[in-house]
Amino acid sequence: xxxxxxxxxxxxxxxxxxxxxxxxxxxxxxxxxxxxxxxxxxxxxxxxxxxxxxxxxxxxxxxxxxxxxxxxxxxxxxxxxxxxxxxxxxxxxxxxxxxxxxxxxxxxxxxxxxxxxxxxxxxxxxxxxxxxxxxxxxxxxxxxxxxxxxxxxxxxxxxxxxxxxxxxxxxxxxxxxxxxxxxxxxxxxxxxxxxxxxxxxxxxxxxxxxxxxxxxxxxxxxxxxxxxxxxxxxxxxxxxxxxxxxxxxxxxxxxxxxxxxxxxxxxxxxxxxxxxxxxxxxxxxxxxxxxxxxxxxxxxxxxxxxxxxxxxxxxxxxxxxxxxxxxxxxxxxxxxxxxxxxxxxxxxxxxxxxxxxxxxxxxxxxxxxxxxx
Numbered sequence: 001x002x003x004x005x006x007x008x009x010x011x012x013x014x015x016x017x018x019x020x021x022x023x024x025x026x027x028x029x030x031x032x033x034x035x036x037x038x039x040x041x042x043x044x045x046x047x048x049x050x051x052x053x054x055x056x057x058x059x060x061x062x063x064x065x066x067x068x069x070x071x072x073x074x075x076x077x078x079x080x081x082x083x084x085x086x087x088x089x090x091x092x093x094x095x096x097x098x099x100x101x102x103x104x105x106x107x108x109x110x111x112x113x114x115x116x117x118x119x120x121x122x123x124x125x126x127x128x129x130x131x132x133x134x135x136x137x138x139x140x141x142x143x144x145x146x147x148x149x150x151x152x153x154x155x156x157x158x159x160x161x162x163x164x165x166x167x168x169x170x171x172x173x174x175x176x177x178x179x180x181x182x183x184x185x186x187x188x189x190x191x192x193x194x195x196x197x198x199x200x201x202x203x204x205x206x207x208x209x210x211x212x213x214x215x216x217x218x219x220x221x222x223x224x225x226x227x228x229x230x231x232x233x234x235x236x237x238x239x240x241x242x243x244x245x246x247x248x249x250x251x252x253x254x255x256x257x258x259x260x261x262x263x264x265x266x267x268x269x270x271x272x273x274x275x276x277x278x279x280x281x282x283x284x285x286x287x288x289x290x291x292x293x294x295x296x297x298x299x300x301x302x303x304x305x306x307x308x309x310x311x312x313x314x315x316x317x318x319x320x321x322x323x324x325x326x327x328x329x330x331x332x333x334x335x336x337x338x339x340x341x342x343x344x345x346x347x348x349x350x351x352x353x354x355x356x357x358x359x360x361x362x363x364x365x366x367x368x369x370x371x372x373x
Contacts, residue, residue, distance in 0.1 A: 010178075014182075017121070018122075021118050029058060030058070033054060044095050060118070078123070088112060093142040102156050113164050117131070120172070121172065247274050248274040252306060256295055264329075271302055272309055275312055280315065281314065287321050302329070304329075308335050308359060311338055332358065340352045
């Protein structure tokens with residue numbers, strides 16, 4: 001929300017600056033320009049040429065007003081618009097009476113500059129500066145080639161150039177500063193977001209490490225401490241069984257953070273890898289498509305399987321069957337009787353059957369039942 005407000009504020013500032021520049025240019029052309037030109041139409045070498053130059057500048061002003069209302073910029077029309085402004089300036093000077101450069105008769109000297117800046121307001125500062133210099137050189141060449149470049153005439157030209165170049169250039173500088181501030185603000189915002197994301201990732205990683213350590217400290221850490229203190233004997237079959245189960249749980253825990261298409265099958269494969277390393281032949285078969293269960297549900301679905309796999313003697317078969325409303329994970333192995341783990345999440349049920357040394361265990365999960373609960 002803050003970024004939206006900031007961007008909206010910058011857009012409003014740019015829009016307001018564009019309106020202000022347009023109003024100044026319109027007042028300069030339609031008010032001051034007409035006030036200086038109309039009373040002196042009989043003085044110009046060609047009154048229609050002056051009127052045509054005035055119409056050209058007026059068309060650019062009207063075009064800017066239309067674009068402003070529609071919320072658009074000049075785009076590809078910017079070049080032709082500047083060409084129209086410079087052509088109007090050259091046409092006006094071509095029919096300007098001798099000795100009248102930068103005088104009241106030279107109405108376009110203080111009008112074309114603003115019109116050009118209107119068109120180039122959203123461009124880099126060098127574009128507006130280049131236009132103003134071109135406009136200034138047009139008037140200076142007319143003064144040097146067709147007027148008497150006397151000291152009073154040059155002084156009048158220099159004095160007029162201060163406002164003709166200075167004021168529009170100040171407006172262009174303000175627009176450039178506003179663009180740089182907007183770019184700097186956007187860069188700072190991106191950097192702040194990057195730092196925030198990095199901090200959030202670090203905090204989440206730390207939280208996960210602490211959570212994993214807490215989970216391991218329940219059973220794995222006491223087992224390791226017992227082995228280190230000599231209270232537990234590695235050759236004891238029960239200790240070996242506990243070690244195999246904890247090894248499978250650790251592999252499942254590490255696999256939970258992996259980004260995969262089917263996390264349930266991914267974790268089951270890691271659980272089966274522990275049995276495979278003991279020489280147990282493990283078959284894993286999956287059928288159907290099912291929604292990805294949450295982490296807590298996946299632990300309940302895999303807990304029975306890893307317990308059976310960790311204690312299997314020679315063979316085991318794991319079958320996963322699922323759909324939109326039911327996910328079933330079953331295992332058959334020659335592991336003898338095992339304790340049936342109690343599920344911790346609603347919607348998960350465990351069933352087990354034992355026949356001599358063969359154990360069949362099935363864990364089912366109903367997503368719809370969990371949602372209703």
